[in-house]
Amino acid sequence: MAKTKVIERKPLTLAEKTFIPQIVGGLKTTFSTMLKKPVTLQYPDERPNIPDNYRGVPTLVKDPNGREKCVSCQLCEFVCPPKAIRITPGEIDAEEETAHVEKAPKEFDINMLRCIYCGLCEEVCPEEAIFLQDVFSSSGYTREEMINHKEKLYELGGTLPDRHYKWDKKKAAEEKGNPHH
Amino acid sequence: MEIVTATLPVVLPIAYALGMISVFMTLCGYSVLAERKVSSWIQGRVGPNRTRMALLGYIPVIGNFLTRLGLFQPAADGLKFLFKEEITPGHVRVGYYYLAPIVALAPALTTMAVLPFGRYVDADGIAQPLVLANIDLGMLFILAISSLGVYGIVLAGWASNSKYPFLGSIRASAQMISYELAMGLSLLPVFMWAAAPGSEYGMSLFGAVQAQQGGWLIILQPLSALIFLVALFAETNRLPFDMAESETDLVGGFHTEYGCFKFGIFFVAEYAHIIMGSAVFVLLFLGGWNFLPWFADPWSDGLMGTLLSIAWFMAKVFFMIFFFIWIRWTLPRFRYDQVMSLGWKILLPLAVGNLVLNTLIIALYDTLTR
Numbered sequence: 314m315a316k317t318k319v320i321e322r323k324p325l326t327l328a329e330k331t332f333i334p335q336i337v338g339g340l341k342t343t344f345s346t347m348l349k350k351p352v353t354l355q356y357p358d359e360r361p362n363i364p365d366n367y368r369g370v371p372t373l374v375k376d377p378n379g380r381e382k383c384v385s386c387q388l389c390e391f392v393c394p395p396k397a398i399r400i401t402p403g404e405i406d407a408e409e410e411t412a413h414v415e416k417a418p419k420e421f422d423i424n425m426l427r428c429i430y431c432g433l434c435e436e437v438c439p440e441e442a443i444f445l446q447d448v449f450s451s452s453g454y455t456r457e458e459m460i461n462h463k464e465k466l467y468e469l470g471g472t473l474p475d476r477h478y479k480w481d482k483k484k485a486a487e488e489k490g491n492p493h494h
Numbered sequence: 495m496e497i498v499t500a501t502l503p504v505v506l507p508i509a510y511a512l513g514m515i516s517v518f519m520t521l522c523g524y525s526v527l528a529e530r531k532v533s534s535w536i537q538g539r540v541g542p543n544r545t546r547m548a549l550l551g552y553i554p555v556i557g558n559f560l561t562r563l564g565l566f567q568p569a570a571d572g573l574k575f576l577f578k579e580e581i582t583p584g585h586v587r588v589g590y591y592y593l594a595p596i597v598a599l600a601p602a603l604t605t606m607a608v609l610p611f612g613r614y615v616d617a618d619g620i621a622q623p624l625v626l627a628n629i630d631l632g633m634l635f636i637l638a639i640s641s642l643g644v645y646g647i648v649l650a651g652w653a654s655n656s657k658y659p660f661l662g663s664i665r666a667s668a669q670m671i672s673y674e675l676a677m678g679l680s681l682l683p684v685f686m687w688a689a690a691p692g693s694e695y696g697m698s699l700f701g702a703v704q705a706q707q708g709g710w711l712i713i714l715q716p717l718s719a720l721i722f723l724v725a726l727f728a729e730t731n732r733l734p735f736d737m738a739e740s741e742t743d744l745v746g747g748f749h750t751e752y753g754c755f756k757f758g759i760f761f762v763a764e765y766a767h768i769i770m771g772s773a774v775f776v777l778l779f780l781g782g783w784n785f786l787p788w789f790a791d792p793w794s795d796g797l798m799g800t801l802l803s804i805a806w807f808m809a810k811v812f813f814m815i816f817f818f819i820w821i822r823w824t825l826p827r828f829r830y831d832q833v834m835s836l837g838w839k840i841l842l843p844l845a846v847g848n849l850v851l852n853t854l855i856i857a858l859y860d861t862l863t864r
Contacts, residue, residue: 336824336825339824339825340820340821340824342824343536343820343823343824344820346535346536346537346538347532347535347536349538351534351535351538351539351540352538352539353538353539353540355540
C-alpha cells in the first residue's frame with residue numbers, strides 16, 4: 314500500500330492573517346504586468362503569422378511562367394466530400410503556346426458555404442494546381458458572393474514555385490522526337 | 495457698473511460652482527477612460543485606441559498619440575449614452591425609477607462644495623483654502639452627504655421591481671451602513687490630533703491639511719489610514735466590495751433594469767464617489783497639497799504657487815484613482831458574509847481600539863507636558 318504523507322499545515326502568522334503582505338504581492342504582480350508589452354494583435358491592421366501547411370481557403374495557382382496549372386481532370390470535384398467544387402472543362406485553343414496541355418477549366422467554382430477545408434482537393438491534385446493557402450476569412454452579403462469563381466480563385470492563389478515544369482519538359486521532349494517521355 | 499458690483503456676490507459663487515462641476519464631470523469621464531485603459535494594461539491588452547475626433551485627431555504626430563491613448567473615447571461613450579433609445583421596462587415604479595439615478599448622483603456632486611483643492615495666500619500673508627464653502631464641519635458634512643448616496647441605490651433596487659436589483663440594493667445598503675461606523679470612528683483620532691483644543695480650524699478639511707505640514711497622517715496614523723481606506727472602498731462599492739453589482743451572481747445588481755442615459759448617470763455617480771473618496775483620502779492622510787512629508791510648502795505665495803499647489807493636489811488624487819483601479823484588477827470579490835464579518839468583527843473593534851489608544855496617548859501627552 315502506498316504511503317500517504319500528510320503535510321502539516323502551518324498556522325497563519327499574524328502578518329498573513331491581515332492579508333496585507335499577500336495584497337501587496339498581488340499589487341506587485343498586476344503592476345509588473347501593466348508595464349509589459351500587450352499581447353494584443355491589432356487584427357485587421359496586423360495579421361498573424363500563418364504556418365506554410367495551414368489549410369485556409371482553397372485557391373488555384375499558376376506556375377512561374379504564368380500558365381494555369383489546372384487541366385480540369387475533375388479529380389478534386391470527385392473527391393470533394395461536401396461537393397463544393399464544380400468544374401466545367403474546356404479545351405485550350407490550338408493557337409496557344411500551351412496547346413499541348415489540351416485542357417483547362419472553362420469554369421471553376423468553389424462554393425465556400427459548402428467547403429469544409431479538408432484539403433483533399435490539394436492532396437488529390439496530380440498537377441499541383443489547387444492549394445489551401447493562408448487566407449482564412451471569406452465573407453459576402455449573398456450566397457452567390459460566397460461562390461469563388463475562377464478569376465477569384467486565381468487572384469487568391471497567385472503564383473507558387475514549381476519544382477517540375479512537367480508540361481515544358483514534355484514539350485521539349487516532343488520536339489526532340491521522344492513523344493513518350 | 496453698479497448692477498455688476500451688486501450682483502457679483504451672487505453671480506460669482508454660481509460661476510465658481512459651475513466651473514467646478516464641469517471640471518469634476520470631465521474628471522469622471524476621464525476616470526472611466528483610466529479604468530478601461532489601466533484594466534487593459536493590467537490584463538495585457540491595449541484598450542480603447544480607435545476613437546478619433548474630427549480636427550484634433552488629425553494633427554500629424556499628436557493626433558495619433560492621443561488616439562492611441564483613447565483620449566477621445568469619453569466623448570464617444572457619453573454621446574452613446576445620450577443617443578441610445580430610452581427604454582423604461584413595463585414593470586418598474588416609474589417615478590422612483592427616474593428619481594433613483596438623480597438621488598445617486600446628487601450627493602456625490604454636493605460634497606465637492608466643501609472640498610478644498612488648493613491654497614492661496616491672501617493680502618495679510620495667511621494661507622487660505624481654495625474651496626467653494628469653507629465650513630468648519632467640512633468632514634462631517636462629507637460623511638453625512640456621501641452616505642445619502644445609498645438612497646439612490648436602495649431606490650433603484652426597489653423601483654426596478656425585480657429580484658436581482660432588489661437583492662443588490664439590500665446588500666449595498668447593509669454594507670454601507672456597516673462600514674460607515676468604522677469609517678467615522680477611524681476619522682476621530684485624526685481630528686483629535688488635527689483639531690486639538692485651541693485650534694482655529696475645527697473639523698474643516700483645510701485644518702486637517704494645515705495640521706499635516708509637519709508629517710503626513712498616513713505615517714503618524716497608519717491604522718486609521720488603513721481602516722479609512724478599506725471603508726472607503728466599501729463605501730464607493732468598488733471591488734473587492736462591489737456587493738451592489740456583483741455581476742456574477744446578481745446580473746448587474748441595482749442597475750440591471752437601467753439603460754442608456756439613466757445607466758450613464760449611475761456610472762458617473764460611481765466614479766464621482768471614487769474621485770471624492772480619493773480627494774478626501776488625500777486631504778486627510780496624504781497631506782493634501784503639502785509637498786512631501788516633513789517638507790510642507792516650497793511654493794511661492796503668488797499665483798504660481800497657488801497653481802502648483804492645485805497641480806500637486808491633483809497629482810495625488812490621480813494616484814489615488816489609479817490605486818482604486820489597481821486594487822480592482824488585483825483582488826477578487828469578497829463573499830457577502832466575509833464582507834459583513836470584516837466590517838463588524840474586525841474593522842469596527844480595530845477602529846474603537848485605535849480611538850481608545852489615541853485618547854490614552856493624548857491624555858498621557860497632556861499630563862506629561864502640562
